[in-house]
Amino acid sequence: MKKVLVCSLLVLAMSASAFGAAFKIGGTGPLTGGAAIYGIAAMRGAQIAAEEINALGGDVQFDLRYEDDTHDAEKAVNAYNALKDWGMQVSLGSVTSKPCEATAAENFADRIFALTPSASSAAVTEGKDNVFQMCFVDPNQGTASAQYIGEKGYAKKVAVIWKNDDVYSKGVRDTFVESAGKFGLEIVSETAFADGNDTDFSVQLTDAKDKGAELVFLPMYYQPASLILAQAQAMGYAPKWFGIDGMDGILTMEGFDKSLAEGVMLLTPFNADAKDEKTVKFVTEYQKRFGEIPNQFAADGYDCVYAYCQALTQAKATPDMDAETLCPKMIEQFTTMTFNGLTGENVKWSKNGEVTKDPKGMVIKNGAYVGLD
Amino acid sequence: MTMRRLINLKRAEARRIYLTYAIVIAAYIICQVMSSTKFLSSSMRGMLVPICAYMVMAVSLNLVVGILGELSLGHAGFMSVGAFSGVATAILLQGFIPFAPVRLAIAMIVAAVFAAFAGFVIGIPVLRLKGDYLAIVTLAFGEIIKSILNNFYLGVDSQGLHFSMLSDTTRLLPGGKLIIRGPMGISGIQKIATFPAGFILLMIALMIVFNLVNSRSGRAFMAIRDDRIAAESIGLDITKYKMMAFVMSAALAGSAGALFAMNYSTIVANKFDFNTSILILVFVVLGGQGNMLGGIIAAAVLTILPEKLRSFSEYRMLLYAIVLIVMMLATNNAEIKEFLSRLNPFRHKEEA
Numbered sequence: 001m002k003k004v005l006v007c008s009l010l011v012l013a014m015s016a017s018a019f020g021a022a023f024k025i026g027g028t029g030p031l032t033g034g035a036a037i038y039g040i041a042a043m044r045g046a047q048i049a050a051e052e053i054n055a056l057g058g059d060v061q062f063d064l065r066y067e068d069d070t071h072d073a074e075k076a077v078n079a080y081n082a083l084k085d086w087g088m089q090v091s092l093g094s095v096t097s098k099p100c101e102a103t104a105a106e107n108f109a110d111r112i113f114a115l116t117p118s119a120s121s122a123a124v125t126e127g128k129d130n131v132f133q134m135c136f137v138d139p140n141q142g143t144a145s146a147q148y149i150g151e152k153g154y155a156k157k158v159a160v161i162w163k164n165d166d167v168y169s170k171g172v173r174d175t176f177v178e179s180a181g182k183f184g185l186e187i188v189s190e191t192a193f194a195d196g197n198d199t200d201f202s203v204q205l206t207d208a209k210d211k212g213a214e215l216v217f218l219p220m221y222y223q224p225a226s227l228i229l230a231q232a233q234a235m236g237y238a239p240k241w242f243g244i245d246g247m248d249g250i251l252t253m254e255g256f257d258k259s260l261a262e263g264v265m266l267l268t269p270f271n272a273d274a275k276d277e278k279t280v281k282f283v284t285e286y287q288k289r290f291g292e293i294p295n296q297f298a299a300d301g302y303d304c305v306y307a308y309c310q311a312l313t314q315a316k317a318t319p320d321m322d323a324e325t326l327c328p329k330m331i332e333q334f335t336t337m338t339f340n341g342l343t344g345e346n347v348k349w350s351k352n353g354e355v356t357k358d359p360k361g362m363v364i365k366n367g368a369y370v371g372l373d
Numbered sequence: 374m375t376m377r378r379l380i381n382l383k384r385a386e387a388r389r390i391y392l393t394y395a396i397v398i399a400a401y402i403i404c405q406v407m408s409s410t411k412f413l414s415s416s417m418r419g420m421l422v423p424i425c426a427y428m429v430m431a432v433s434l435n436l437v438v439g440i441l442g443e444l445s446l447g448h449a450g451f452m453s454v455g456a457f458s459g460v461a462t463a464i465l466l467q468g469f470i471p472f473a474p475v476r477l478a479i480a481m482i483v484a485a486v487f488a489a490f491a492g493f494v495i496g497i498p499v500l501r502l503k504g505d506y507l508a509i510v511t512l513a514f515g516e517i518i519k520s521i522l523n524n525f526y527l528g529v530d531s532q533g534l535h536f537s538m539l540s541d542t543t544r545l546l547p548g549g550k551l552i553i554r555g556p557m558g559i560s561g562i563q564k565i566a567t568f569p570a571g572f573i574l575l576m577i578a579l580m581i582v583f584n585l586v587n588s589r590s591g592r593a594f595m596a597i598r599d600d601r602i603a604a605e606s607i608g609l610d611i612t613k614y615k616m617m618a619f620v621m622s623a624a625l626a627g628s629a630g631a632l633f634a635m636n637y638s639t640i641v642a643n644k645f646d647f648n649t650s651i652l653i654l655v656f657v658v659l660g661g662q663g664n665m666l667g668g669i670i671a672a673a674v675l676t677i678l679p680e681k682l683r684s685f686s687e688y689r690m691l692l693y694a695i696v697l698i699v700m701m702l703a704t705n706n707a708e709i710k711e712f713l714s715r716l717n718p719f720r721h722k723e724e725a
Contacts, residue, residue: 032690067683073637073644074423078680081419098641101560105638109564123560123639164539165523165556165643194523194556195643196516 021319022061023312025050025305026083027092027117028103030071034223035096037249038297039068042095042117045294045301048285053309060312061319062305069094073102080106088112089323090312090330092304093131095297097121097138097167104131112323113330115307117300120245121167125353130327132334132353134300134307134343136269138168141244142175142219144359145267149215150183152361152372154240154265159189159213161204161228163220166195172219172244188213198224201231208239215240222250229260241265248295251367258367265363269343270299271371279342293368296343303341310339390583393666397579401572408568416680424676425571426633431656431668432578433625438654439663440586441618442598444508447495447515448653451488451623452630453645457522459484459631460559460640461552465529473565477635481574481628488627491518492620500615503601515650522642527553558641559634566635574632578625579665585621594618659700 027046029039043066050062065086067079076099083091091107093116094100100119107114108128115132116124122139125131136144149155158180163169180187188211191204205228208216216232216239218225225247232238243250243266250261272283272293282302286294294302311333317326339347344357361372404421407413430452437445463480470476495514502510526537530549553559585591593614596604605611634640656675660667678696682689703709 032687068687068689073639073641075679077419077637078416079683081414081416082680082683084415098558098639101639102637105564121557123557126561163556165520165641167557167641170556194520195646 022063026088028069028079029095031068035071041297042301045298049302049305138171139175142172155215159208164192221246270296299342421568422636427672429629431672436622445511447511449645449649450515450518451626455484455488455627455630456634458487484627484631485624489624492623
């Protein structure tokens with residue numbers, strides 16, 4: 001609760017400090033409910049970036065506002081409309097995939113440019129010229145994971161446990177299964193679960209164990225993953241574990257025994273242990289304020305605001321321009337510029353809004369993320 | 374003396390119905406004028422269609438809960454059947470009917486038919502039960518519908534429609550399009566739902582329900598609600614009447630679902646879960662069981678309320694819950710009820 005208080009005070013302080021001519025930048029994300037860890041992380045990352053940029057006192061100043069969408073498309077559109085009433089000029093879309101599909105359609109209709117930190121489904125950008133992503137699109141994560149596992153030779157026999165009523169999980173699972181053969185992986189077990197029966201994984205784990213899977217691929221968010229790890233340990237099954245960016249956050253989950261996650265590998269574009277100056281600065285600042293190590297969502301949020309800063313500066317945009325005037329300028333900048341951020345160097349965007357950057361493999365060691373390479 | 378009272382009662386009933394129509398029409402005109410003169414914020418304008426859909430849901434559930442006296446906890450299930458069948462229809466018709474309102478109308482009719490069918494199929498086992506048992510079984514069916522839709526794939530290509538369950542084995546020909554994609558739901562929906570369409574649907578729903586309630590069948594519904602044994606003893610076919618109310622209610626919920634879904638570019642089955650069913654039940658209970666206008670107002674208030682509480686950020690849902698509790702207590706308080714009824718201009722005439 002204290003954190004929440006500090007956080008809302010910060011928001012208040014920020015909007016107060018950002019008087020005068022600033023770009024109004026708004027985003028929606030789950031700040032409450034089951035997916036809140038993502039929304040809050042992205043929001044905090046964006047806040048730090050906005051404050052850093054404002055403190056520099058350059059031409060581009062930001063007034064940032066996040067609204068809660070509780071990971072629901074209907075609420076996300078409501079939140080988006082609230083931001084529109086506030087006078088949002090450029091948008092950070094939504095943090096999670098399905099809500100972002102809904103708000104992206106609104107962004108497209110209203111001609112308000114959007115750069116989402118972490119909504120990774122392909123439908124977010126599909127057919128919309130003014131919606132861009134900072135994260136990988138889901139299908140790419142599946143292929144990249146299969147490639148990573150195959151090329152590094154971590155395993156031959158692989159089990160997949162996925163959530164069959166979740167867009168994100170399904171998107172990654174589909175491309176992983178599709179491309180597994182190409183990289184010499186054999187999928188020996190494939191089991192699914194859904195909302196409501198996501199507390200007991202003994203069936204799925206027994207299946208994977210009986211069929212001799214050396215590695216279990218977990219394309220899902222961290223809550224079910226934490227249960228899977230605990231139950232596998234209880235039944236004495238210790239394969240290699242491989243997750244994707246949704247697994248990020250497992251270490252900061254309340255009541256989670258970190259030793260369970262020891263040795264879990266995951267593919268994520270951000271590595272909080274990296275020693276480059278930018279990452280160290282961001283991680284220290286984030287830790288100082290919120291008392292935890294930032295995850296990939298925080299880094300995505302941070303990068304989004306810096307990417308906007310770069311694009312707005314290069315486009316010589318001024319805060320008195322309205323959203324419709326800024327939109328074509330932003331499209332032009334984002335399709336031509338190269339951005340260096342926390343989540344990758346030489347980040348580029350294609351015309352359809354998808355991002356190109358290299359994924360980083362990470363492994364959890366002694367309760368912290370360490371680079372695999 | 375008794376005759377006169379009966380006639381008066383009937384007049385009071387008629388007045389209540391016309392008052393409901395009048396308030397709905399007036400609210401529509403006010404919102405429409407405010408919306409076209411840009412007086413309404415984007416936030417409010419964005420909520421007009423979902424509010425209409427929720428209002429229809431409240432009317433539809435009120436028929437089962439308030440008039441028939443059976444508790445249904447799976448109403449969101451019918452809404453999702455309507456949403457998915459309606460949107461799929463609209464997408465299939467995209468090439469044939471370019472005029473959006475006609476496409477929307479057809480989609481809503483198809484949605485009503487599908488949902489009515491689902492209501493019929495579910496009604497066969499469910500309506501043999503009563504009370505708490507019925508409530509629990511409808512809850513289960515709501516979840517079953519959600520699970521089925523989460524595992525349902527529907528595609529279309531030059532060969533026609535293709536279905537599959539669990540995983541996508543539709544094997545569409547090149548140029549084919551997967552419409553319903555299991556857990557990913559439907560993406561890229563054209564937003565053709567409009568506020569006038571929502572208003573028309575609400576008016577139709579009200580007309581159907583009011584006419585049904587004041588018909589011979591409606592009297593039978595209420596007789597069953599008030600005393601099942603007495604109703605049975607005078608030869609009423611309980612199952613038939615229950616089924617009639619249930620199917621009608623499911624059909625209305627289906628078209629509301631189609632309207633709701635076509636207001637967003639994407640829809641997933643998880644949206645129509647147990648929580649949504651309960652939310653609709655809250656509209657009905659807060660508005661007063663059997664009171665259509667009350668349910669409609671509750672639907673509007675409870676949809677707008679969380680948005681108006683946005684300035685309280687994290688404390689929003691806490692406040693929402695407190696306001697809800699206060700409202701529930703207040704609307705059931707005898708003294709407050711008495712005070713409210715004193716404000717009612719028709720009260721004296723009714724007593725006279």
